[in-house]
Amino acid sequence: MHFDTAPVRFGDRQVRYWQIGTLDLWVRRAGQREWWVAYQHVADREEALVQAAEPPGEPAGLDWRRYAVSAAGATLSLRPQMPDRPLVVRPEAGWSLSPGSESAFYALLPCWLRLLAGDTPLTDVPTVRLSNSWFGDPVSGVLCYSLRTHARRSLEDLPPRPHRAVCTLRLRNQDDQPFEFRRVCLEVAALAIYCGRRFWTSEVSVAYLGDGAFSDLQVGQTAPAGDPAAQLVTPARQMPQANTFMSRFRAVQWLMG
Amino acid sequence: MEIVRDLVLEVNRFLGSVPYLRSAVRLLFILFLGVPLILFLSRQLQTHAQRKLSAQGAMLASKAIRYFGFLLIVFTAMRELGFELGPLLGAAGILGLAVGFASQTSVSNIISGIFLLSERPFAIGDVIDIGGITGTILSIDLLSVKLRTFDNRFVRVPNETLIKSTVINITRHPIRRLDLNLGVAYKEDIGRVLAILRDVAEKNPWCLDEPEPIVQFVGFGPSELQIFFAVWFAKDDFMQVRGTIVREIKERLDAEGIEIPFPHHSLYAGSDTDPFPIRLVGDRPSSSAARASAPPPADAPRPAGAPTAS
Numbered sequence: 001m002h003f004d005t006a007p008v009r010f011g012d013r014q015v016r017y018w019q020i021g022t023l024d025l026w027v028r029r030a031g032q033r034e035w036w037v038a039y040q041h042v043a044d045r046e047e048a049l050v051q052a053a054e055p056p057g058e059p060a061g062l063d064w065r066r067y068a069v070s071a072a073g074a075t076l077s078l079r080p081q082m083p084d085r086p087l088v089v090r091p092e093a094g095w096s097l098s099p100g101s102e103s104a105f106y107a108l109l110p111c112w113l114r115l116l117a118g119d120t121p122l123t124d125v126p127t128v129r130l131s132n133s134w135f136g137d138p139v140s141g142v143l144c145y146s147l148r149t150h151a152r153r154s155l156e157d158l159p160p161r162p163h164r165a166v167c168t169l170r171l172r173n174q175d176d177q178p179f180e181f182r183r184v185c186l187e188v189a190a191l192a193i194y195c196g197r198r199f200w201t202s203e204v205s206v207a208y209l210g211d212g213a214f215s216d217l218q219v220g221q222t223a224p225a226g227d228p229a230a231q232l233v234t235p236a237r238q239m240p241q242a243n244t245f246m247s248r249f250r251a252v253q254w255l256m257g
Numbered sequence: 258m259e260i261v262r263d264l265v266l267e268v269n270r271f272l273g274s275v276p277y278l279r280s281a282v283r284l285l286f287i288l289f290l291g292v293p294l295i296l297f298l299s300r301q302l303q304t305h306a307q308r309k310l311s312a313q314g315a316m317l318a319s320k321a322i323r324y325f326g327f328l329l330i331v332f333t334a335m336r337e338l339g340f341e342l343g344p345l346l347g348a349a350g351i352l353g354l355a356v357g358f359a360s361q362t363s364v365s366n367i368i369s370g371i372f373l374l375s376e377r378p379f380a381i382g383d384v385i386d387i388g389g390i391t392g393t394i395l396s397i398d399l400l401s402v403k404l405r406t407f408d409n410r411f412v413r414v415p416n417e418t419l420i421k422s423t424v425i426n427i428t429r430h431p432i433r434r435l436d437l438n439l440g441v442a443y444k445e446d447i448g449r450v451l452a453i454l455r456d457v458a459e460k461n462p463w464c465l466d467e468p469e470p471i472v473q474f475v476g477f478g479p480s481e482l483q484i485f486f487a488v489w490f491a492k493d494d495f496m497q498v499r500g501t502i503v504r505e506i507k508e509r510l511d512a513e514g515i516e517i518p519f520p521h522h523s524l525y526a527g528s529d530t531d532p533f534p535i536r537l538v539g540d541r542p543s544s545s546a547a548r549a550s551a552p553p554p555a556d557a558p559r560p561a562g563a564p565t566a567s
Binding site for chain 2: 140
C-alpha cells in the first residue's frame with residue numbers, strides 16, 4: 001500500500017485534494033506557471049489514503065503557499081522523499097544480540113512528499129509531524145526526529161501505511177560479548193526509496209565489533225530482499241562514504257545500555 | 258632593450274640633477290604602492306584565513322598585517338626623508354615608558370584580549386550574558402568586545418571586565434533546557450498532574466524527546482504542591498518553546514480542571530467543617546462598643562488591605 005506517484009493532470013484553476021496518513025494536502029493550479037499548496041496534519045489517522053480527489057472543502061485559515069515555475073505545465077506528481085534529518089528508531093523492546101549472531105529489524109520510516117510540477121520540484125511536505133530529538137550528549141550530537149513507532153522483528157507485524165517506507169536493518173554482533181540494541185540514529189539521507197507492493201528504503205547492514213566500535217555501514221544499492229521487484233523511485237540524497245560514517249558514526253549510531 | 262636601458266639611465270640622470278627629487282619620487286612610490294598593497298594583502302588574508310581560522314582569528318590576523326605594514330611604510334618613509342631611526346627609537350622607548358604608566362588600563366585590556374583569544378570562552382555570533390547585559394557578539398577586538406542587544410543597542414565591554422567577570426555563554430552548546438517551577442493545589446491527584454505535564458511536553462514539537470523532559474514532584478509549598486518541569490530544545494528554538502510551552506501547560510491544566518493556586522492562607526479552627534467560634538465579652542456592650550462590633554453594611558467599601566477569612 002502506497003500513494004500513487006504517477007502524474008496528475010490539472011485543469012486551469014483546479015484544486016485537488018490528498019489525504020495521506022495524517023496529512024491533508026490541497027494543491028491548486030493557479031495559472032500556466034503558478035501553483036498553490038496548502039496542508040495540515042490531523043492527529044490519530046495513519047491509514048487514510050485519498051488521492052487527487054475533489055476537495056471536500058477548505059478549512060478556514062488555510063495557509064496557501066504560492067510557487068512560480070518557469071516551465072508551463074498542467075501536471076503534478078508526488079514523489080516519496082526521506083525526511084530532512086536523521087531518525088531515531090527504537091525496537092519494540094530492548095534486544096540483546098548474542099555473540100556472533102545476526103538479526104534483522106524492520107522499521108516504518110515516514111516519507112516526505114516532494115511535489116513536482118512537471119520536472120520542477122515545488123516543495124517537500126512532511127506526511128507526519130515528527131517530534132524533535134537529540135542524539136548524543138548535551139555538548140555534542142545531532143538534531144534528529146524521534147520515531148514513535150517501533151522497529152519489529154517480523155515484516156508481517158508492520159501495518160500497511162501509504163506514507164511510510166520499510167527499512168530493513170541487519171545487525172551483526174562480531175564481539176564476544178552480548179550487544180544491547182536499544183535505539184539507533186539513522187542517517188536517512190543515505191537511503192534510496194523503492195516502490196513495489198509498498199515503499200521500501202535501501203537495506204542497511206552494520207556489525208558491532210565491540211568496545212563501542214562499529215563496522216562500515218553497508219547501504220544496499222538494489223531493491224530490498226523483501227520485494228526484489230520494487231523499482232527505484234527516489235535516489236539517496238547523499239551517497240554513503242565509509243570514512244565519513246566510520247569517523248563520525250553519522251549513518252548508524254548506537255547506544256548501549 | 259637598448260631603448261629601455263637608455264630611458265632608465267636618462268630618468269636616473271634627471272632625478273639626480275634636482276636635489277631631493279629622487280627621495281621624493283621614492284617616497285611617493287612607497288606611499289602610492291605600499292598602502293594599497295598592504296590593504297589588498299590584509300583583505301586577502303582575512304578572506305582566505307576564514308577557511309582555516311575562526312572569524313575573529315581572521316579579523317585579528319588581517320589587522321595585524323595592516324598595522325605592521327603601515328608601521329613599515331612609516332619607518333621606510335622616515336628613512337627616505339633622512340631621519341635617523343636609532344635616536345628616534347631611543348626616544349620612543351622613553352616615551353613608551355611614560356605612556357605605559359598612563360595607559361595601564363589599555364594595556365590591561367590588550368593583555369586580557371590576548372588571554373580571551375587563547376581561551377576562547379565565546380566566539381563571534383554567540384549570545385552572552387555579562388552583568389545582566391545579554392547580547393550577540395559582533396566583534397572581539399584587542400581592547401574590547403562589542404555586543405548587540407536584542408533591543409538593538411550597541412554595547413562595548415572592555416576585555417578586562419570580561420576577564421574579571423562571570424560570563425555566561427548562552428549559545429555555546431547546541432541544546433538548552435527550559436526550567437519551570439509549577440504549583441498545583443493540594444487537593445489535586447499528583448500522579449495525574451505529572452502524567453498530564455509529560456503529555457504536554459511530548460506533544461510540543463519543539464521539545465526534544467531526548468534528553469527526556471523532567472517532570473518531578475519536588476516539595477510542599479505554603480500554598481501549593483511544587484513541581485519541577487524542564488524540557489530540552491535546540492538552541493535556535495528558544496522563542497518557539499518559551500512562547501508555546503507555558504501557554505500549553507496553562508490551557509491543558511485548565512481543560513483538565515486542575516487548579517493552579519495563588520498564594521493564600523486558610524484559617525481553621527481545628528477542623529475544616531466546624532464554624533469558627535466567636536465569644537462575646539460582656540453581657541451588655543456599650544453603645545460605642547456595640548457600634549464598633551456591629552457588622553458593616555453590605556454595600557460599605559472594604560478598606561484597602563483588609564484580610565479575608567476563608
